[in-house]
Amino acid sequence: MTAIVTEGLSKTYKSLGKAPVHSLSDLNLTVEENEVFGFLGRNGAGKTTTIKLLTGLIHPTAGRAALFGTDIITPDARRMVGYMPEQPYFYEYLTPRETIEFYARLRGLTAEEREREWEQISALLDLRDIANRRIRGFSKGMRQRVGFAVALVGDPPLLILDEPMSGLDPLGRRMIRELILQMRDRGKTIFFSSHVLSDVEEICARVGILVSGKLAACDRISALVGDVAKSVEICARGLDSAFIANLGGQVISHEERKEGGHRLVVQDTEAANQLVVEINRAGGTLLSLHPVQESLEDFFTRIQEGAQVALPEEKQPAALAAAEE
Template sequence: MSVEAIRTEQLTKIYRSTWGSRGRTALDHLDLCVHEGEVFGFLGQNGAGKTTTIKLLCSLLRPTAGTACVFGENSCGRRARAFLGYLPENPYFYEYLTPRETLDFYGKLHGLDARGRAREWERLSELLDLRRIGDMRVREFSKGMRQRLAFAAALVGDPPLLILDEPMSGLDPLGRRHTRELILQLRDAGKTIFFSSHVLSDVEQICDRVGILVRGKLTSQGRIDELVERRIQSVEVIAQGIPPEKVGELSADAIKTRVSEAGHHFVMSDVAAADGLVKKIHAFGGRLVEFSTIRESLEDYFMREQHRTGGAAS
C-alpha cells in the first residue's frame, strides 16, 4: 500500500474581512490525496484556490474547516513541516544576503549544525549550479537565478515532499526546460512533488497525476491518461500540387480548411474520411505532405472541465 504524502479532508478556507462579514470561500471542502513518489500537478485558473491550498499545506494559513496532513502529520504542526520543502510563486529572499548565507540561514532553521549546513551548501550548490554566484547579493539576481536559489532553499534539510507554487512562472523557455528536468531528476531521487502550474504542456509532460480546481472545488483528479480522452478526435491532412479547381471538391467533406506555406490543410472527422481524401488527392495529381491524428490534450480536457463546471473565464 502506498504512503500518502498529502491528504486533505473537507479542507475549507474562507477569507473573512476585518469586520466579520460573510467572507469569500477560497477553498471548498477539498478532498485530495497525493501518493509518495509521484509528481502531482495542481491545475486551475487564477483565483481557483491553488495558492490557498498550498499555503494551507505549508501552514501559512489556518483552515476554516477540515484538515490537511503531510505524511500523516497535521499540517498545522511543526513536525509536518519537517517533511516538506516549499517554493512560493515569485520567491522573495533577504536582498542583502548571498545564496551561501541564505541557505546557511535556512539550515539553521532546520536545526542543522555548522558541518551539516556546509554539507547542504556543497550538495545544493552542485545540484542547482549556485557555486558561481554563491557570493553575489540576491538583489543582483535575475529571475532565473532567484528560481534556482528558491529550489535550493526548498531542498534544505532534504525533505521528502516538495510543494512548488507555479515553479515555471516568469521563466524563459530554457529556464522552464531546466525546471522540468530538475523536477524529473528529483522524482527519480524518490521525492514527491506537488506543484501548481498554468503551463499545461509542462504539466502533461512531467506529471503522474493531476487535480483540477474550479472556484475552490476539486472537480477531478486522477492519472492524465485516465482523464484525457485518447481516442482520435480528428485527422489533419496536408497536401500540395492540387489543381485549384479541385480544392473546392476536396474541401466539401472537411471540418476545417486553410492554406499555409506547407500546402492545403484539411481537417477530417475520422481516419476513414481522411483515407478517402488522400485517394482523391492522388487521383487529382496532388502530393501528400503530412497525415496526422489529433487527440485530446490535457489543455482540451482542462477547458472541457472549466465549461462543464461553469468555471470558464468570461
C-alpha cells in the same frame, strides 16, 4: 506511500462587512510518492490557498490533509516538505550561504550537517560563485535558484513549488524543469502549480485543475485529453479546386499548405478513410494522415469554459485512514 491526502479541505476568508470568499471548497486529492503532480487553475482559482494550507501558513476552515500520514497542523508534517513560494522572498541582507545556514538551523541540523548541506545544494544549484553576495542585488533567476535551494534544505521527501517557472526566461524555465525531473529521479514527490501548460505537459504524470476553488478535473494527462473526440488531419497534393469545393461539410477545416498541397481536417477515422479513397480516386497523392489529439491547453481552456469533467473515483477517506495507519 501516499505523499499528500486531502479530505474535504476548504478555506473561506471572512472579513468584517464583506461577503465571505470561498477560496477553496471540498478538495479531495491524493498524490502518490515519487509522483510529479501539476496543479493548474487560473489566477484566483485557489492554487496558492491549497499550497498555503499544505504548508501550514493558513488554517483550513473545514476538512483535513496529511503529508506522508502526518496531519498538516503539526510542525512534524513540515519536516517532510520543502516549499518554494511564488517569487521567493528572503532576507535581503543575507547571502545565499547565510540563508541556507539559517534554514538548516530552523530544521535542527547540526553544524556538520549544515556544512554538508551547503556543499551539496550549492553544487547542485550552482550557488558557489554567488555564495557571499547579498541577495539584495539578485536577479529573478538567481532568487529562484536560492528559493529552490531553500526548498531542498533538510532533504525533504516532498517539494511543494508555487509557480516555480513564473517570470523566468526560457533558460531559467529549463533549469527549473530539469531540477524537477532530477528530484523525481532521486525519489522525491513534487507538487507544483503552474500557468505554463507546455512545461506541465512535459514533466507531470498527473494534473489537477481547479476552477473557482473546486477541483474540476484530476487524472493522468493522457486520460484527460484522451476523453475528447479526436479529429484526423490529412495532407494531400494534386487535388484540383473542384474537388475541394465538392467536399462541403465532409471536412471540419481546409487550408492550403505553404509548401504546396492541402491540409484537410475531418471529424473521425471513418471520415478519414472515406476521404483517402476519394483522394485516390481523384488522382491526388496522400502525403500524411494523423490523428489530432486535444492538448492540455485545449482541455484547460474547455474546462474553464464550463465543461465539467467527471472526477475519477478517488477513495479519499480510506486513503487518509491508510496513510494515518
